[in-house]
Amino acid sequence: MRLFIAFPFETEVANRLAVILGDLKSRSREVKWVASKNIHLTARFLGETRPESVPHIKERLDHITAKYQPFDSVIDAVGGFPNLKRPRVIWAGMEKNVDFLTKIATHIELAMQDIGFEAETKRFKAHLTLGRVKDARNLEELTGYLQNYRFDPIPVHFDRLVLFKSTLTPTGPIYERLHEAFLSTTS
DSSP: OEEEEEEEEHHHHHHHHHHHHHHHHHHHHSSSEEEGGOOOEEEEEEOOOOOOHHHHHHHHHHHHHTOOOOOEEEEEEEESSSSSSSSEEEEEEEEEEEHHHHHHHHHHHHHHHTOOOOOOOSSSOOOOEEEESSOOTTTTHHHHHHHHOOOOEEEEEEEEEEEEEOOOTOOOOOOEEEEEOOOOOOO
């Protein structure tokens, strides 16, 4: 099974992101845009995972979320990796409480290593992938537009982590929630 752990977003956040995606889609066909219903903040990509590992992952997530309280942030920026001049990924991001997201992601990373997953080679960066560049040619209009792109900040509430199963299809990935671990309201 192809698995990942993520912070999901409420429908209202997905709807607001859909408006931004609609605006950006009109600027470039060289980007494979993410369906707004599939946008999430990945805490840890696990990749191909044996089914017998799932109970251990669930147990660790429940243990981790019991240590943290729900918190808020704001999606307030767009950008590109590695940069906006030559992006391979177009993303939306936030600055508020990013250190808290990083702390939880680090806790998850250590817990996954403890149950046998290889160490993640990339440093955690809190972002929401909006699209992946398919062809780097003809991106000038989009990258120029993104450099000055502004939108009303989108408030987000983080109250859970979800273990997702991802099934890749020709029309895009299908995500199935295998487990939800709620952040504690009593910590």
